[in-house]
Amino acid sequence: MLLRFLFIIFLFAFSTPVVKAVPVSEAVAGRVVLNDTRPVNGEVKFNHVCFDTPFLVEPLIFSMPTTELNNHRMALRIKNVTKEGFDIAQVESQENANNKADGNQAETIDFLAIVPGDYTLNGGAKMVVSSKETKLIQGRNFSTVGTIGWETISIGPFSTTPAIIASIQTMINEPDDDGPNSPFPKSEPFLTTTIKDVTNTEFKIALEIAETETGEVIAKEKIGYIAITPGQEGSLTSDITYQSFRTLSNIRGINFCRNVFFESSYSSVPLVIASQNTRNGVDGGWLKQCLRPTGSRVKFSIVEDGDKDMDLIHVSELAGGLALGGTFKDFTNNCPIIDHYQIEHNGNGLTCSPETITIKACTNSVCSPLSSEAVSLDFQSDGITKEALTFTGSTTISLSQTTADILTLGIINETIP
Numbered sequence: 001m002l003l004r005f006l007f008i009i010f011l012f013a014f015s016t017p018v019v020k021a022v023p024v025s026e027a028v029a030g031r032v033v034l035n036d037t038r039p040v041n042g043e044v045k046f047n048h049v050c051f052d053t054p055f056l057v058e059p060l061i062f063s064m065p066t067t068e069l070n071n072h073r074m075a076l077r078i079k080n081v082t083k084e085g086f087d088i089a090q091v092e093s094q095e096n097a098n099n100k101a102d103g104n105q106a107e108t109i110d111f112l113a114i115v116p117g118d119y120t121l122n123g124g125a126k127m128v129v130s131s132k133e134t135k136l137i138q139g140r141n142f143s144t145v146g147t148i149g150w151e152t153i154s155i156g157p158f159s160t161t162p163a164i165i166a167s168i169q170t171m172i173n174e175p176d177d178d179g180p181n182s183p184f185p186k187s188e189p190f191l192t193t194t195i196k197d198v199t200n201t202e203f204k205i206a207l208e209i210a211e212t213e214t215g216e217v218i219a220k221e222k223i224g225y226i227a228i229t230p231g232q233e234g235s236l237t238s239d240i241t242y243q244s245f246r247t248l249s250n251i252r253g254i255n256f257c258r259n260v261f262f263e264s265s266y267s268s269v270p271l272v273i274a275s276q277n278t279r280n281g282v283d284g285g286w287l288k289q290c291l292r293p294t295g296s297r298v299k300f301s302i303v304e305d306g307d308k309d310m311d312l313i314h315v316s317e318l319a320g321g322l323a324l325g326g327t328f329k330d331f332t333n334n335c336p337i338i339d340h341y342q343i344e345h346n347g348n349g350l351t352c353s354p355e356t357i358t359i360k361a362c363t364n365s366v367c368s369p370l371s372s373e374a375v376s377l378d379f380q381s382d383g384i385t386k387e388a389l390t391f392t393g394s395t396t397i398s399l400s401q402t403t404a405d406i407l408t409l410g411i412i413n414e415t416i417p
Contacts, residue, residue, distance in 0.1 A: 024121070026055050027114040027237050029271050029324050033332040034090050036106045037184050044184040046079070046087040050335035055083040055115060060131055060224030062167045062273045063111040064321075065090060065303070066289040067104070073254075073303050074104050075192045075286055077183065079171040085335065086113070091187035093212045108292065110271035111331075112324065114226075123234015125244050126162075128155050128227040131169065132205065133220040138194050139209035140283050145189055146217030149206065155227045156201025163246045163320025164203055165226040165275045166193040172219045189215030192286040193223055196279040198320075203227070203277075210284035210304060230320065233264060241325040243270075246318065247300070249278065253314035257290035257299045266295040266325050274321025276302065281315045298323070336373035338416045339364050343409050345399075354398035359411065361393060370394055377414040381407050 028051055037044050061081055065074045074090040088111070090104055119127040136149035155162065168191060174183050194208035207221060230246040243262055251258050262270070269292070276287040283304050290301040298321075302314040342360040359379065361371040370393035378385045379397060387397055401407060 024119055024127075024237050025115055025117065026057065026059065027112065027240060028052075028055075028059075029110070029112045029240055029326070030329045030331045031108055031110055031271065032088065033330070034088065034107050034109055037090055037092075037104050046089040047332070048080075048085060048087050048335055049111070049331045050085040051083075051113065052329075055113070057115045058083050059113040059115050060129060060167075060169060061086050061088070061111060061113050062165050062224060062226060063088065063109050064167075064273055064275070064287060064289060066107055066109050066292060072104055074107070074288070075187075075190070075303070076109065076167070077171055077174075077187065077191075078167060078169055081169050089183075091183050091190070092185070093190035093210070094186045094188070094214060110273055110324075112271070112273050112322070121228075121232070121234055121236060121242070123232050123242070125229040125232035125234065125242070126158055127229070129224075131222050131224045133222050134205070134207065135173075135217050135220045136206045137191075137209050137217050138206045138279065138284060139213075140211045141213040145209055145213055145215060146207075150196070150204040151206060152202055152204055153225065154202050156199075158200045158227070158229060160229060160231075161198055161200060161246065162227040163230045163244055163274075163322075164195050164198055164205075164277050165228075165273055165321055166195060166205060167224050167275075168193060168207070169222040169224050172221055173215065173217050175215075188212075189217050191217070191221065193275065194279050194284060194286075195275060195277050198277055208279075208284050208286060210286075226322070228320075228322065231263070236324065239326050243323040243325075244321075245274075245323070246277065246320045249280075249316045249318040251276070251287065251300045251302055251317045251319050253285075254290065254301045254303055255313055257301050259297050259299055260319075261297045262295075262323055266323075268325075268327075269293055269295060271324040271328060272298045272321060273324075274298075274300065274319050276317050277320045278318045280317055283314070285314055285317070287317075287319050293323075336371065336375075336416045337363055338371050338373070338375070338414075340367075341377070341411055341414065342367050343411070345409075354400045356396055357399050357409070358394060358396050359389065359391070361391075361416070371416070373416060375414060375416045377411045380410045380412060383408070383410075385412070 137146040233243040236242040291299040344358040376390040
């Protein structure tokens with residue numbers, strides 16, 4: 001008995017605990033060609049991205065700007081995030097040192113939609129996905145824009161300094177001064193994210209206004225963030241692989257498009273999302289991809305706004321991010337299109353027999369062809385729901401009314417507006 005007891009103690013003392021991977025429950029990644037934001041090309045608007053399958057929990061969206069021309073000073077804004085999709089656009093500041101904001105050509109960007117949570121990924125990376133609401137700002141000139149400060153985010157403990165990725169999820173402080181085209185051609189207040197003092201247990205984050213000084217930040221915006229162990233690779237989900245990284249402190253201004261090489265190369269071009277993880281430059285700034293990635297590398301530079309000057313040089317900064325591998329969908333213009341719903345009947349309703357009502361989901365003003373997408377909605381008569389319907393293209397129902405009256409027919413709660 002004594003020998004057996006000692007053997008059991010030995011096993012408990014020297015066995016290595018097994019860390020079980022906690023998989024990501026829901027994530028979608030893909031590409032979007034963002035709309036041309038130059039007013040000369042007609043109506044300027046956000047891209048609306050629709051998920052193929054709605055999330056069970058509202059996700060957080062992460063992306064970063066990419067420009068074909070290195071001197072373009074675009075940032076991204078995200079809004080209207082739901083379980084079904086989100087809006088995204090490229091925006092710019094007033095550009096007072098560059099005549100005026102004049103928009104940008106269409107650009108391809110990568111995105112990751114992922115639900116909040118604490119994860120231990122296949123491959124060994126610890127990952128925290130969460131958000132923080134704040135109205136604290138950083139910038140060179142911020143006296144009239146808002147309240148200066150930093151939010152401290154506790155994340156630890158990590159085994160090493162994590163990589164941080166952050167994206168603003170809302171657009172609450174942006175007024176409609178430019179009418180239906182707002183925030184084009186200029187975004188006011190112009191906001192990105194800024195991060196500093198990253199340690200194993202915490203980091204600081206704020207809204208970055210850089211050298212702009214127009215608009216006001218009076219309400220809190222929601223910032224989504226990812227903290228992940230760098231230098232790891234494995235599976236994010238069953239169909240998305242990841243490589244996490246922290247760069248050297250050598251990412252500089254838009255005159256310097258810096259190569260960052262992946263630990264393992266990809267047979268097809270990966271998606272890349274990343275953020276600046278230091279704020280060494282007093283003018284502020286943000287990270288962009290200055291060229292689309294290849295299977296072996298991504299190229300980064302730090303962008304400054306053009307409100308006070310057209311700086312091409314920026315002090316060295318450090319970035320953190322993720323490269324994602326897999327087969328990815330182009331989500332450009334992927335949302336189902338329904339121009340309007342049409343309610344048809346013969347107009348001769350009788351109290352002695354039901355009236356046949358036809359409801360059509362129309363893709364254009366002449367209602368031909370009908371939509372090929374399944375839609376659910378509630379059919380109402382005089383504001384009272386009579387039937388919940390799910391159909392593709394069109395459907396018919398019978399409406400009974402036993403007393404003479406004039407009825408108003410309508411629909412609500414349509415899954416495709």
